[in-house]
Amino acid sequence: MELTIIAVLGVISIVAVAALSRRIGVAAPLSLVMVGLVLSFMPGLPHIEIEPEIILTVVLPPLLYAAAVHMPAIDFRRDFKAIFRLSVVLVAVTTLCSGYLFAWLIPGLGLAAAFALGAVISPTDAVAATSVGKKLGLPSRLTTILEGEGLVNDASSLVLLASAVSALHTSVPLWRVGTDFAVAVVIAVLVGAFVGLASVFVRSRLTDTVANTALSFVVPFLAFLPAEELGASGVLAVVVAGLVNGNLSPRFIRARDRLAENTNWMTISFLLESAIFLLMGLQLRTLLDQTDDAHLPVAGTIGIGLLAALLAIAIRALFVAPLVSSLRHDADRAESYRSVFDDLADQLARGELPRRFDRGPGKKDPERLRKRLDQRKRDNEFFINERFGWRGGVVIAWSGMRGAVTVAAAQTLPPDTPFRPQLLLIAFIVAVTTLLLQGLTLPWVIKKVRVPADDTSADRAAYVELLEDLSQRAAEVLDDPGLARPDGTPFEPVVVARVREETAVRRVPPTGTVPDDVDPREQYRELSLLVLSAEQDELLRVRSMGAYSSRLLTFAQDRMDRRLAQFQQAEA
Structure with missing residues (x-):
């Protein structure tokens, strides 16, 4: 009963804080962290300790999967160079530089433990940055780069963390770290691709929307668990599975199933993201109480955390400059x-x-x-x-907030790690400092640099062109001399005229009457589905060619899904 009450109060609190955040113009993750920080010092509140396995194996996979499903695969491919540099190269550079800083500031820590902590604080959390950016109208390419970085950098940092933890007890040569990383990536990609293809194949044959959505909930874990058992990156396997599902679902899974799945996943993502940011803030007092002043004072630990946060920000800024030049x-x-x-x-x-x-x-x-x-x-x-300039570079450089994954990953450090309580507090200070400092000032930075938003007039013109392409394909279906129902009988002319009018192919008013023994509603549904399916095929074709921007294709796909779902619902 107590757990039920806590869960109910938690959801109510999350919804209330999120609603208040929208009113005051602050990203909900930032508000939840600040609320958690304040509540952690309330008298009588028990110590909050989160089992790291819950975050890394239960919460993280579905969050990454939900984000990957909505990532346009073609945009991910086009900006893969920038995403790779930010999510892999920058993570490695931050790990090395931070590791040497920790080894220098904490005598007796050792390089292995120092690099482990460096790997912990290296990945960024794109949730707060993208939520702020979308609200302020950042261009879609910049948002894609930030989201892509957030999808992949967790895998990079966790692989480096595993190598550093192994080096705590045995010597690990540098070439071994590189080999382990490459093997982990290859296996993860293969596992994720297989699970993605298999899940789409199975789900495309399910006719029950509820069962289809329920099966989608286990897909991230079907990718994560085997990859981890094989010694690969489970989170990268989840990302690949999500990208495969997002790319193939419009072709093989019914529109009404995708709409239902999307609504459910948005709800799950909202609750999970909000919960971990709230719990992140609630851990502050627990971490302070666990720190032993005899080995390293709390004040000194906090100071090291602040220095590490500033170093991480500086490294990112220096790294982004040549990246922007390359773009x-x-x-x-x-x-x-x-x-x-x-x-x-x-x-x-x-x-x-x-x-x-x-x-x-x-x-x-x-x-x-x-x-x-x-x-x-x-x-x-x-x-x-979609030319990328220095203005976008400034936004990327200032979007390096760390999040709950940093705090959870720190807690996976072995119990015999030197200065473990202090390391946990340092990771927490880095996460909270970057999250609040950069997150709260990011709106100001975006407004100051005046990043040009997407060209809405060009988008409207391109969307009209896209609709013309779809209408042309619909006209080919309606003008086909062999147009017939599934049983081979022809459609009534009045039904064809009505569908033609609704698809805006040609404004021909429906004329004539329907014989008494003909059900016009069934013919109308069949012909509408036939035309919409042809338009869907054309939409997938132009998407595969990259003929239009992903934001337009996503908008068009959503409208197409809603139209298809109406007739698929009637079919059921």
């Missing part, structure tokens, strides 16, 4: 490639085979060559139109 160089190079792609297209139109495309599978298939060329040209236009 700007990519845009300049893409500009110079425009004429190259035009020349290649002209060669294909004349029936000539461009040299750079004369190798690989399908080299003799002109249609496949055109698709490959079109996809690369679209990627090239993306780098030009």
Whole structure:
């Protein structure tokens, strides 16, 4: 009964704080941490200690999966270089630099324990940054980079943490760390891809929406657990499984099932994210009480934590500068490639085979060559139109907040780790300092640097063009001389006219009457599903080519799902 009351009060508190945060313009995670910090010193409140396994194996997988499902795969691919550098290279650099700082400031700690703590504080938490950024209209490419970094950097830091913990008892050469990391990544990608494909295959054959959604809840754990057992990165396997599901679901899983799943996952993510930020703040007094002044005073420990937080911020700023320069160089190079792609297209139109495309599978298939060329040209236009400048770099540099994963990962340090209570407090100080300092000032930074938002007028024009593409595909279906119902009988002209009008292919008023022995509603449902399915296929085709921005395709897919779900519901 007591646990039930605590759970009910916890949910009510989370909802209340989230609602208040929207009113005062503060990101909900920041408000929840501040509330937790204040409540931790209330008289009579018991010590809050969270089992780290609960965070890392129960809470983290579904959170990463829910974020990965909504990550546009094509945007992730296009900005993989930036995401890789931030989530892998920057994590390694932060681990090394912070590790040497800790070994210098805490005599007797040892390099292994110092690097373990460095790995703990290296991953960022993109929840607060993206929630602030979306509210203030950050461009979608910048948001994608931050979200992509948040998806992958947990895996990088946990692999480095595992290597550092192993070095506490045995000597681990540097080459072994690199090998272990590469093996962990490869196995995780294979496991995640297999689980993603298998889950889509199974779920596409379920006709019960409730059962379909229930099965989606275990997908992240089906990816996480085997990967961990094989010595790989479970969280990376979860991310890969989420990316596969998000990319393939519109093609194989019914729209009404996806809509139901999306609503349920949004609720779960909201509660889990909010709970861990609240619990993160509640742990402060517990960590202070556990720190032994005889070995390292609390004040000194807090000071080290503040220095480590400043170092992490400085390293990120220094790292982002050349990254932005590289992204700007990519845009300049893409500009110079425009004429190259035009020349290649002209060669294909004349029936000539461009040299750079004369190798690989399908080299003799002109249609496949055109698709490959079109996809690369679209990627090239993306780098030009979504040009990345110093303003976006400032936002990325100031979005390095740490979160609950840092606190939970610190608690996985072995009990015999030197200065363990102090290390836990240092990790907490780094997380809270960066979260509150950067999180509360990020809106001001975004407004000061004036990051240009997405071009809404261009988006509207592109969306009109996309609708024309879909309407053209619908017209091909409706104008097909062989158009017929599943039983082979023709559709009534008045039904065809009505569907044609609703799809905005041609404004033809429905004329004529329907015979008494014909059910117009069933014909209308069948023909509407047939047309919408054709439009869905066209939408997936243009998405695979990267013909439009992911934000437009996501919007169009959501509207398509809602229309499809209406008729699929009637089918049930």
